[in-house]
Amino acid sequence: MKDIIIIGGGIIGTAIAQALCKYELDILLIEKECECSFGVSKSNSGIIHTGFQSKYGSLSATLAARGNQLYTDLSIDLDFPFRRIGELIVAHIDEKQQLEDLYKNGSLIGISEMKIVDREWLAIHEPNLSETISFALLGSTAGITNPYEACYAFFENAKANNVQFNLSETVENISQLNERWEIRTNMSTYQTNFVINCAGLFADKVSQLADIECETIFPRKGEELLLDRHVGELCKHIIFPLPKPNTKGILIIPTIDHTTMIGPTAEVIDDKEDLRTTTASKDHIINSIKDLGPVIDPATIITAFSGLRPATKLGDFYINEDRKGFINLIGIQSPGLTAAPAIGEFVTSIISKNIKLTIKKTYISKRKSIPKIRDMSVSAKNTLIKKDSDFGTIICRCEEVTKGEILEAIRRGAKTLDGIKFRTRCQMGRCHGSFCTMKIMDIMHEELGIPYNEITKRGHDSYVTI
Amino acid sequence: MTTVICIICPNSCECVVNDNTVSGAKCKRGVSFSLQEVSLPLRTVTSTICCQLIDKRLRIPVKTKSSVPIKDIPHIMKRIKQLVIYHKPELGELIINKDILMDTILIITGT
Amino acid sequence: MKLPKEVMIAMSQYNLIIIGGGPAGMATAYSASQSGLNKILLIERLPKLGGILNQCIHEGFGLHYFKKELTGTEYSAKYSALLEGTSIEILTSSFVTGISDNNNVTYINSNGISTVSGRKIVLATGCRERTREMLTIPGTRPSGIYTAGLSQEMINIYGQLPGKRVVIVGSGDIGLIMARRLTLEGSAVIFLLEVRPTLAGLIRNKIQCLDDFNIPLLCNHELLEVYGKNRVSGIRYRDNTSHQEHYIDCDTLLFSVGLIPENDLLKATPSSICNGIRLIGNAEYVHGLVDEATKEAEKLGKEIAKELIL
Numbered sequence: 001m002k003d004i005i006i007i008g009g010g011i012i013g014t015a016i017a018q019a020l021c022k023y024e025l026d027i028l029l030i031e032k033e034c035e036c037s038f039g040v041s042k043s044n045s046g047i048i049h050t051g052f053q054s055k056y057g058s059l060s061a062t063l064a065a066r067g068n069q070l071y072t073d074l075s076i077d078l079d080f081p082f083r084r085i086g087e088l089i090v091a092h093i094d095e096k097q098q099l100e101d102l103y104k105n106g107s108l109i110g111i112s113e114m115k116i117v118d119r120e121w122l123a124i125h126e127p128n129l130s131e132t133i134s135f136a137l138l139g140s141t142a143g144i145t146n147p148y149e150a151c152y153a154f155f156e157n158a159k160a161n162n163v164q165f166n167l168s169e170t171v172e173n174i175s176q177l178n179e180r181w182e183i184r185t186n187m188s189t190y191q192t193n194f195v196i197n198c199a200g201l202f203a204d205k206v207s208q209l210a211d212i213e214c215e216t217i218f219p220r221k222g223e224e225l226l227l228d229r230h231v232g233e234l235c236k237h238i239i240f241p242l243p244k245p246n247t248k249g250i251l252i253i254p255t256i257d258h259t260t261m262i263g264p265t266a267e268v269i270d271d272k273e274d275l276r277t278t279t280a281s282k283d284h285i286i287n288s289i290k291d292l293g294p295v296i297d298p299a300t301i302i303t304a305f306s307g308l309r310p311a312t313k314l315g316d317f318y319i320n321e322d323r324k325g326f327i328n329l330i331g332i333q334s335p336g337l338t339a340a341p342a343i344g345e346f347v348t349s350i351i352s353k354n355i356k357l358t359i360k361k362t363y364i365s366k367r368k369s370i371p372k373i374r375d376m377s378v379s380a381k382n383t384l385i386k387k388d389s390d391f392g393t394i395i396c397r398c399e400e401v402t403k404g405e406i407l408e409a410i411r412r413g414a415k416t417l418d419g420i421k422f423r424t425r426c427q428m429g430r431c432h433g434s435f436c437t438m439k440i441m442d443i444m445h446e447e448l449g450i451p452y453n454e455i456t457k458r459g460h461d462s463y464v465t466i
Numbered sequence: 467m468t469t470v471i472c473i474i475c476p477n478s479c480e481c482v483v484n485d486n487t488v489s490g491a492k493c494k495r496g497v498s499f500s501l502q503e504v505s506l507p508l509r510t511v512t513s514t515i516c517c518q519l520i521d522k523r524l525r526i527p528v529k530t531k532s533s534v535p536i537k538d539i540p541h542i543m544k545r546i547k548q549l550v551i552y553h554k555p556e557l558g559e560l561i562i563n564k565d566i567l568m569d570t571i572l573i574i575t576g577t
Numbered sequence: 578m579k580l581p582k583e584v585m586i587a588m589s590q591y592n593l594i595i596i597g598g599g600p601a602g603m604a605t606a607y608s609a610s611q612s613g614l615n616k617i618l619l620i621e622r623l624p625k626l627g628g629i630l631n632q633c634i635h636e637g638f639g640l641h642y643f644k645k646e647l648t649g650t651e652y653s654a655k656y657s658a659l660l661e662g663t664s665i666e667i668l669t670s671s672f673v674t675g676i677s678d679n680n681n682v683t684y685i686n687s688n689g690i691s692t693v694s695g696r697k698i699v700l701a702t703g704c705r706e707r708t709r710e711m712l713t714i715p716g717t718r719p720s721g722i723y724t725a726g727l728s729q730e731m732i733n734i735y736g737q738l739p740g741k742r743v744v745i746v747g748s749g750d751i752g753l754i755m756a757r758r759l760t761l762e763g764s765a766v767i768f769l770l771e772v773r774p775t776l777a778g779l780i781r782n783k784i785q786c787l788d789d790f791n792i793p794l795l796c797n798h799e800l801l802e803v804y805g806k807n808r809v810s811g812i813r814y815r816d817n818t819s820h821q822e823h824y825i826d827c828d829t830l831l832f833s834v835g836l837i838p839e840n841d842l843l844k845a846t847p848s849s850i851c852n853g854i855r856l857i858g859n860a861e862y863v864h865g866l867v868d869e870a871t872k873e874a875e876k877l878g879k880e881i882a883k884e885l886i887l
Binding site: 230273275276277278279282298299301302303304305373374378381382385386389390392393394397398400402430431432433434435437438441442452453456457458459460461462463464465466 | 622670672674685686687688689690705706708709710711713715716717718719720721723724726727730731734735737738739740741802806807808828841844
């Protein structure tokens with residue numbers, strides 16, 4: 001008998017697990033993929049929004065604004081990277097009114113550190129932007145993080161505080177038994193007082209399993225392009241065009257790793273597993289960026305990838321205890337990463353109305369990240385290598401990732417090539433793993449004791465060799 | 467009359483074989499290659515063999531000591547695949563194993 | 578006061594530092610040493626000298642330099658044997674992370690971070706393969722898509738097969754070599770797709786790698802889209818002569834669509850000293866034959882020795 005079962009191990013599920021793990025609760029998280037962050041969260045752009053693009057009064061505005069604030073302490077306690085670099089919503093000469101409306105919306109939400117800047121300011125601070133851009137709304141509280149690391153930080157901290165994670169397990173049926181819920185999966189059957197449904201793209205399906213009606217999820221595909229490290233950062237701030245009804249538009253995103261990402265597109269599709277990339281999207285992104293100023297040399301694009309947003313017709317987050325003990329989280333798309341810690345708080349407050357929450361005596365509030373050799377000082381590198389010489393063996397030459405980092409990722413739960421990539425950046429560089437894939441597999445083979453042909457890229461039948 | 471492209475070196479001479487005379491080859495090796503190629507084409511097979519040591523298993527590169535008819539390559543490959551050696555070989559070492567390799571002799575090409 | 582380790586090592590001065598212990602790096606070091614230069618340091622990132630030659634178990638090496646048909650592995654072994662008995666200092670399993678002012682070369686290995694400085698620096702870091710991502714081929718991003726070189730490492734070094742039904746995109750030499758290698762190991766190579774009208778690699782490789790095994794090469798054919806959720810399940814391609822599109826099932830896609838000199842270290846090096854750094858081998862431009870890379874590198878080694886000894 002569990003107190004709480006969380007369905008879905010993306011950024012939302014892990015953030016909720018992390019928020020709840022400080023209390024005396026028996027929590028189980030069920031994720032259908034073989035690692036956390038392999039669903040919607042996999043393709044997140046890593047932006048921590050101010051919140052002013054969401055409409056005042058909406059749940060997403062409130063939670064994004066609150067989530068943004070929480071990231072400062074969280075990133076310190078859980079040791080994941082976060083930098084408040086600020087964002088700029090740019091506008092042409094005749095569009096100033098829209099910026100003022102956004103500013104007003106932000107003020108109503110209670111967002112601080114906003115101002116409208118002019119061409120002169122832009123010329124100094126963002127010289128790569130087109131001269132046709134006359135004004136911009138600067139939101140200084142916006143930041144960037146590594147979305148995988150945030151998710152794995154939540155996961156590791158929750159795990160350290162005894163949250164049980166059942167990965168590669170699919171929920172097949174949910175039924176209500178008196179005051180309890182019974183969840184049947186492809187592996188087992190569990191009983192619980194609370195169900196938290198944060199199954200991302202499949203949250204509507206999970207809700208249906210419990211016979212609870214909810215908004216239908218219409219996946220909206222977003223394609224993004226990652227530029228070579230040598231291009232550097234095209235802009236200092238995250239650059240947004242003026243938002244359109246369904247999307248924040250095509251952005252220039254400085255990543256936490258000092259590279260540049262451009263995109264995403266927004267395309268409503270039917271298939272919840274359609275992650276294809278297209279030439280049309282690539283061209284659309286490059287053209288849209290040209291309107292902002294920078295001209296992208298296609299030869300500097302090192303990869304194109306796409307993700308799906310779990311959008312609904314409601315156009316806002318839906319979080320509610322739809323039945324006693326059953327909390328639905330539907331349509332948690334952008335700004336979901338930003339809001340995640342606040343969603344954790346929000347769900348905790350719902351639970352606390354039903355269960356008296358007491359803080360664990362053994363609660364571990366801190367987590368240390370995997371050391372990143374490339375970013376360390378010479379003396380710190382030497383200290384670490386002296387302690388463990390594996391940190392002196394470079395495996396991924398493009399991103400300078402060491403054997404020590406890969407082993408550490410495996411020890412913290414990585415069991416696929418993507419799991420190692422998302423935790424360490426190994427294979428994320430310009431050679432796309434042509435030099436390091438076999439070397440990583442060799443380490444996995446040794447450390448996990450599994451044959452090469454059982455190693456997968458991302459679980460299921462994504463085998464690398466036969 | 468048969469035309470063969472010599473594969474001895476990257477020059478890729480187009481050699482014309484007429485009865486037992488060869489024209490178009492820039493060197494002697496091209497002549498003998500062309501004559502052989504029209505009667506029974508021969509190739510060196512390169513592959514790897516399994517080397518099982520106490521603490522680890524390695525792949526060791528090998529080649530056939532002499533070139534073999536193309537049609538025999540699949541059989542030879544089958545035999546090479548079955549072979550396991552239990553010592554760390556020297557470069558150039560000959561691997562003779564009548565049971566598995568029959569008459570094929572392998573040369574260790576790397577360690 | 579005891580100096581930190583990295584400061585002590587920073588005092589190590591070399592006449593010549595060569596980054597990369599493949600054929601070009603070895604040849605530069607060897608000929609500079611034979612020309613009388615001392616204090617030469619050769620830094621290799623892998624545990625063994627030889628670079629990519631060590632996964633080239635096929636023949637096609639050494640005909641010019643050693644006057645003998647050798648496999649890549651034999652060429653590597655023969656050339657690295659020349660270095661034995663010279664005064665060249667060799668550091669393996671050591672990765673250069675940067676070159677900075679005063680010709681300081683910083684590397685990392687299991688002993689820590691060290692900095693050495695050289696009067697001359699040569700970059701012999703080889704090349705890397707163009708990937709599917711660089712061509713931005715539309716479609717899904719499943720497992721089963723590799724560069725030809727990665728598949729070579731899989732099979733020849735680790736004894737693992739990338740897949741059962743393989744399509745090779747491009748007709749570069751590594752692609753041709755791998756078509757044969759996969760066939761010998763029991764995989765079905767369906768065909769090679771070449772977008773250009775003619776073969777990209779050497780004709781001798783087409784004859785002994787494709788024709789010997791009846792593997793079709795489709796020129797003027799272009800890959801359009803990749804299918805498959807977790808593992809490649811098929812591709813859509815177009816015959817650019819007839820403009821007809823086709824689909825075929827396969828579980829593996831290998832790319833052999835060109836090589837790019839790997840000189841990324843230079844891009845992060847201060848421009849003031851960049852001009853003094855020499856590129857050699859495939860890091861300078863992609864060579865057809867290793868023998869040529871060796872010859873040019875030996876010439877460079879000689880020149881550098883002459884320049885520094887005077």
